[in-house]
Amino acid sequence: MIYIDDSILQKGKPATAGSKILEGYVAPYDAEAVTRLGGETAQVRLGEFGLEPPDELPDGTLLCNDDFGHIRILAAKRGLYTLRPTYGTVSRYGLIPTACSMDQICIVCGDLAEGFSLLEKIAGKDEKDGAMFPETNCRYDKPDAPVRLHEGALPYAELYQSVLNILAFAEISGNLSRYDGVKLGFRAEGYTGLDGMYIKTRSEGFGLAAKLAVLMGCLVLSKEHYDALYDKAMRIRRLIRESLPFDRFDVLALPVDNPLPVLAGLPSLTFGSVQLAANVKNEGVLLKAMEAVL
Amino acid sequence: MRRYEVVMGLEVHAELATETKLFCSCPAKFGGGPNEHVCPACSGAPGMPAVANRRAVELGIAAAIVTNSEITPVMTFDKKNYFYPDLPTGYQITQITAPICRNGRVEIETGAGAKTITLKQIHIEEDAGKLIHDARSTLVDFNRTSVPLVEIVSNADFRTAAEVVAYLEKLRSLLSFAGVSDCKMQEGSMRCDVNLSVREVGSHALGVRAEIKNMNSLKAIAAAIEYEAQRHIDALETGSETLIQETRRWDDDLGETFPMREKENANDYRYFPNPEIMPIRIGEDWIERVRNSLPEPAHEKYARMVGPLGLPEADSRIITGSKNLSDIFDTTTAAFNNPKEVVHWIVVELLAVAKGDNKGEDDIAIDSGKFAKLLELVEEKVINRNVGKKLLKLVLTEGIDPEDYVRKNNLGLVNDTGAIDEAIRTVLSQQKKSVEEYRGGNEKVIGFLMGQVMRSLGGKADPKVVGERLSSALQF
Numbered sequence: 001m002i003y004i005d006d007s008i009l010q011k012g013k014p015a016t017a018g019s020k021i022l023e024g025y026v027a028p029y030d031a032e033a034v035t036r037l038g039g040e041t042a043q044v045r046l047g048e049f050g051l052e053p054p055d056e057l058p059d060g061t062l063l064c065n066d067d068f069g070h071i072r073i074l075a076a077k078r079g080l081y082t083l084r085p086t087y088g089t090v091s092r093y094g095l096i097p098t099a100c101s102m103d104q105i106c107i108v109c110g111d112l113a114e115g116f117s118l119l120e121k122i123a124g125k126d127e128k129d130g131a132m133f134p135e136t137n138c139r140y141d142k143p144d145a146p147v148r149l150h151e152g153a154l155p156y157a158e159l160y161q162s163v164l165n166i167l168a169f170a171e172i173s174g175n176l177s178r179y180d181g182v183k184l185g186f187r188a189e190g191y192t193g194l195d196g197m198y199i200k201t202r203s204e205g206f207g208l209a210a211k212l213a214v215l216m217g218c219l220v221l222s223k224e225h226y227d228a229l230y231d232k233a234m235r236i237r238r239l240i241r242e243s244l245p246f247d248r249f250d251v252l253a254l255p256v257d258n259p260l261p262v263l264a265g266l267p268s269l270t271f272g273s274v275q276l277a278a279n280v281k282n283e284g285v286l287l288k289a290m291e292a293v294l
Numbered sequence: 295m296r297r298y299e300v301v302m303g304l305e306v307h308a309e310l311a312t313e314t315k316l317f318c319s320c321p322a323k324f325g326g327g328p329n330e331h332v333c334p335a336c337s338g339a340p341g342m343p344a345v346a347n348r349r350a351v352e353l354g355i356a357a358a359i360v361t362n363s364e365i366t367p368v369m370t371f372d373k374k375n376y377f378y379p380d381l382p383t384g385y386q387i388t389q390i391t392a393p394i395c396r397n398g399r400v401e402i403e404t405g406a407g408a409k410t411i412t413l414k415q416i417h418i419e420e421d422a423g424k425l426i427h428d429a430r431s432t433l434v435d436f437n438r439t440s441v442p443l444v445e446i447v448s449n450a451d452f453r454t455a456a457e458v459v460a461y462l463e464k465l466r467s468l469l470s471f472a473g474v475s476d477c478k479m480q481e482g483s484m485r486c487d488v489n490l491s492v493r494e495v496g497s498h499a500l501g502v503r504a505e506i507k508n509m510n511s512l513k514a515i516a517a518a519i520e521y522e523a524q525r526h527i528d529a530l531e532t533g534s535e536t537l538i539q540e541t542r543r544w545d546d547d548l549g550e551t552f553p554m555r556e557k558e559n560a561n562d563y564r565y566f567p568n569p570e571i572m573p574i575r576i577g578e579d580w581i582e583r584v585r586n587s588l589p590e591p592a593h594e595k596y597a598r599m600v601g602p603l604g605l606p607e608a609d610s611r612i613i614t615g616s617k618n619l620s621d622i623f624d625t626t627t628a629a630f631n632n633p634k635e636v637v638h639w640i641v642v643e644l645l646a647v648a649k650g651d652n653k654g655e656d657d658i659a660i661d662s663g664k665f666a667k668l669l670e671l672v673e674e675k676v677i678n679r680n681v682g683k684k685l686l687k688l689v690l691t692e693g694i695d696p697e698d699y700v701r702k703n704n705l706g707l708v709n710d711t712g713a714i715d716e717a718i719r720t721v722l723s724q725q726k727k728s729v730e731e732y733r734g735g736n737e738k739v740i741g742f743l744m745g746q747v748m749r750s751l752g753g754k755a756d757p758k759v760v761g762e763r764l765s766s767a768l769q770f
Contacts (some may be wrong), residue, residue: 009341017340026335031341096340101569130345131572170566174373177384178338182434194432198377221375221564230566 002037002118003044005064008105009094010034010043017096020210021176021205022185031094032129033063033105033122046071049098049172051209061109061118067099067168067262072270075108076256079272081290083107083115083262086280088133088247090119091126097175099168100131102262116140116287142288150249150288154260156240163240164259166220166233172210173217179205240264245265246279252288297495298530300523302452302488303414306465307443308475309421309483310353313724316420316442317344317387324481328426328435336440338382344570348373350442351574353474354394354418355584360468360591361413363398365581371418371571375564379434380423387440388419390565394444400468402460411461414447444474450489450500456518459512462486467592470617478656481510486515491525501526502537506551508544518544522551595620603633609641616655622662627655629666632673639669639686647687664689668696678756681705705754711763713757714747718767721746732768740764 004010009027016022034041040240045053046064053070057078064071072082083106090105097103105122109115123138181187181201188200206214220229241264244252254260254268254275261268261277268277269286274293278285314324318335333676335342351369358365370392373385398413423439425432446465452458466477466484477484488510491501505524509515522542542551568691590598592614599610613619619640626636644665648658668689672682685705688694699705721743722729728739747760 010578015341022340025339027341028339062516092343094341097343099569100343128345129343131343131570171569172566174375174385174566175340177377178340178382180377180379180384182379184336194379218564221566223562226564226566234567235746 001058001060002039002041003058003060003062004034004041005062006043006045007049007096007098008033008063009067009096010041013043015096016045017098018046018050018052018054019179019206019210020186021179021202021210021215022096023205025185027094029094032091032126036122037063037118048177048207049096049213050090050209051172051213052207058110059112061114063093063105064108065098065103065120066106067102068259069259069262071108072106072275073257076270076272080108080110081112081115082268082270082284083109083112083119083286084261084268084270085119085123085283086133086267088131089123089138089267089281091122091129091132093126093128099171100175101171102164102168102265103106104265111113112287112290116283119283139152139289140177140284142284142291147251147285147289147292148249149251149253150245151253154245154252156236157199157258157260159236160240160259160263163233164263165216166229167237167263169217170221170230171217172213176206176210176214181205214256237263244279250278250282250285252277253293295530298492298527299495299497300453300490300492300519300526301450301500302458302490302519303450304406304446304448304452304461305487305489306446306448306462307485307487308357308440308446308465308469308477310350310418310444311428311473311475312347312353312442314347314349315440316347316350316418317440320440322441324483326437328433329437331437332439336382337436338384344371344387344553344568345369346571346574347442350418351394351576352580352584353442353539354416354444354471355576355581356588357446357474358395358398359581359585359588360472360474361395361398361400361416361446361465363395363413363416363565365395365576367577368392368573368575369394369418370573371568372565372566376561378422380425380439381433382423382434382436384441386420386422387568388570389417391567391639392573393417394464398446398449400464402457402464404454404456404460406454409451409457411451411457412449414449416444416446419443419445420722427752429566437559445511450491455516458488458519459516460508460655462512462515471591471595471620472588476617476656482510488519488522490516490519490522490526492523503539504537504551505541506544507541507554509546514546517546517549518551521549525551545634560671592617594618599633599637605633605637609637612641612645613637618656618658621660622660622665625662626666627668629663630669630673632669635669636666639665642681643677643686644690645711647683647690650687651691658690660690661693664693664696671696671700675756676700677705678754680753711759714751714760714763715767717750718760718764719748721750722767729768740768 006015009015009031011027011030015025015027044058050067075082087104094097107115107118124136125132125134181197186205191197191200256270256273256275258275266277267283268275269290276286276289312322315336318333320331320333320336371387372390374388375385393415396415400411402409421438421441421443423436469475470477488506489503491503493501506518509518529537541554543554544551596610596614599605600607614622627633668685671677685696732739
């Protein structure tokens with residue numbers, strides 16, 4: 001059975017992204033990944049907008065969005081692989097947005113071959129998502145050449161998490177603005193006036209992590225802090241991307257909780273305490289490297 | 295006494311004439327029942343990535359070309375964040391960092407001479423929805439949300455209301471002839487906000503600025519400028535009030551401006567680049583393609599009309615003052631190649647009929663094939679001009695087919711001279727007194743007799759033929 005995170009829309013089923021704020025919202029259409037997948041699927045509710053770890057993972061293959069890594073860390077503990085494709089590989093049509101510059105549907109699975117064949121099924125250009133690679137067919141074959149594995153320290157590594165937080169929170173603060181009680185999802189009762197409706201709805205509808213993310217996002221985008229925080233984080237992300245040693249190495253070995261792949265849009269594959277990351281569109285080499293590591 | 299100078303800059307919004315909205319495939323057209331032109335994307339439901347409408351970018355390029363602007367090689371979209379129920383996503387997608395173009399120039403002409411207005415930038419953005427308030431509740435209509443706009447931001451180059459009006463008329467001509475926007479102020483497809491301050495002549499520092507909104511005609515804009523400038527001058531002269539930087543709403547009924555709610559004045563919009571939409575590269579080849587596809591602008595059409603076509607200047611100015619009239623002229627002339635007649639019928643007859651129907655020049659919707667057919671029937675003397683005028687009204691209001699209509703209603707001219715002579719005989723025998731007057735030297739009565747004959751022929755005879763035969767009948 002394939003389980004689908006309910007932040008990926010399935011027509012006629014609830015779509016909450018794990019949040020009370022979307023209570024009562026029923027998906028009006030299927031996400032592109034769901035359409036491409038076809039067949040029978042089940043639904044699972046995970047942590048709120050991926051900001052909180054889920055209580056448990058389903059017993060089976062899972063499609064989810066995992067910008068903050070809570071799912072892959074829990075999956076690793078459960079002995080499951082998490083395959084995160086290159087940013088822009090799987091259509092985000094029908095994925096409830098969290099941080100748009102990082103959102104990407106991932107596959108949690110117990111079997112690598114199955115995970116990769118699933119990815120081939122759902123990957124590839126969709127006109128309905130404007131930020132994708134142009135390839136319509138994606139094949140992930142293991143390369144013949146030996147894999148050059150990088151195991152040392154990387155530049156700016158100490159900044160990865162801060163930069164990810166600043167950028168993700170900024171984007172989340174925008175993407176969560178639509179949940180205002182006006183049109184869909186949860187609306188608080190007993191409010192006074194328009195501002196009262198906004199404040200009561202969002203106070204009761206969002207959990208603590210979502211509230212903190214929105215507040216932090218508003219802060220880093222404010223006139224006072226934009227240059228020192230948001231803009232600087234954007235520059236550092238560019239530096240991080242440019243500093244990656246893919247001219248000399250094929251795969252970077254990272255700890256499972258390292259946010260580099262999410263931040264830089266790289267494909268990654270995790271298992272146990274290990275996270276392997278490759279250059280963009282190089283998913284195939286991850287398969288070979290993981291088999292070698294295990 | 296101190297002398298003051300008014301300094302103004304304009305922000306003009308024009309709706310782009312695309313079929314669909316800026317980031318989804320809902321129709322962008324005006325009207326429709328509440329929330330009929332709406333999908334999950336433009337009503338704020340989560341999950342639909344914004345995909346930029348290529349046609350909107352193309353129209354933006356056209357706007358850049360006709361305003362002599364420098365096009366940005368790689369343009370991007372940003373998010374402008376604020377909460378309001380008419381903004382379903384909680385952010386407006388607009389352009390701050392890399393707008394489609396900068397540094398444009400628009401030439402205007404006023405009674406005081408020619409002047410160049412410089413533009414800071416033009417950016418593409420999405421419109422917001424509409425709120426409908428009643429006594430108990432507020433309803434939202436998202437038909438307008440995400441309809442593409444260009445905002446044309448000028449520098450503070452304006453000194454008089456006349457310059458502002460001339461500029462808006464010029465922009466309307468440039469944009470409508472390029473097919474960028476239909477620029478109808480009444481329907482809100484062209485809107486203008488005025489940033490105004492007043493300073494002493496000779497001073498270089500700018501005064502305290504007010505932004506005036508909510509004018510929906512050129513007349514209202516001119517009136518709002520006069521009012522607001524006087525308010526500033528009074529404040530500076532008498533100290534009656536302290537000017538503050540604020541946004542003010544024009545009330546057309548009262549003829550005054552009022553401060554808008556304070557909240558709308560103090561906002562940090564937290565702009566940031568929209569990561570959903572990839573940067574859009576606008577290469578020279580794309581610009582050239584758009585340039586080559588631009589229709590004839592108003593001033594070139596005017597030159598062609600008064601030059602090679604030899605048409606009167608006044609009429610040509612009326613035709614080229616409106617994109618719609620120009621289109622009617624072009625399509626009608628294509629089917630009936632007599633530009634002089636077409637211009638005459640548009641300027642004299644069509645405008646009069648439209649005015650009677652309470653329609654302005656831009657609202658006239660006429661089937662130019664039928665219009666051309668009508669002119670052909672007149673030229674070939676199948677009907678006379680008076681019948682033609684009556685039919686024009688029916689073509690415009692009911693869309694009749696003139697040829698069919700003439701046949702079915704037997705409106706063709708009576709060319710049978712026997713019938714005409716018979717009618718003349720009858721009239722002359724009935725109007726003996728007038729005939730005597732005529733023969734006694736009062737030639738004016740021929741007009742009356744002529745009218746009687748035409749009436750008895752149901753107005754369907756060629757007046758020239760009737761006149762000739764009447765004159766000779768009276769000789770005997």
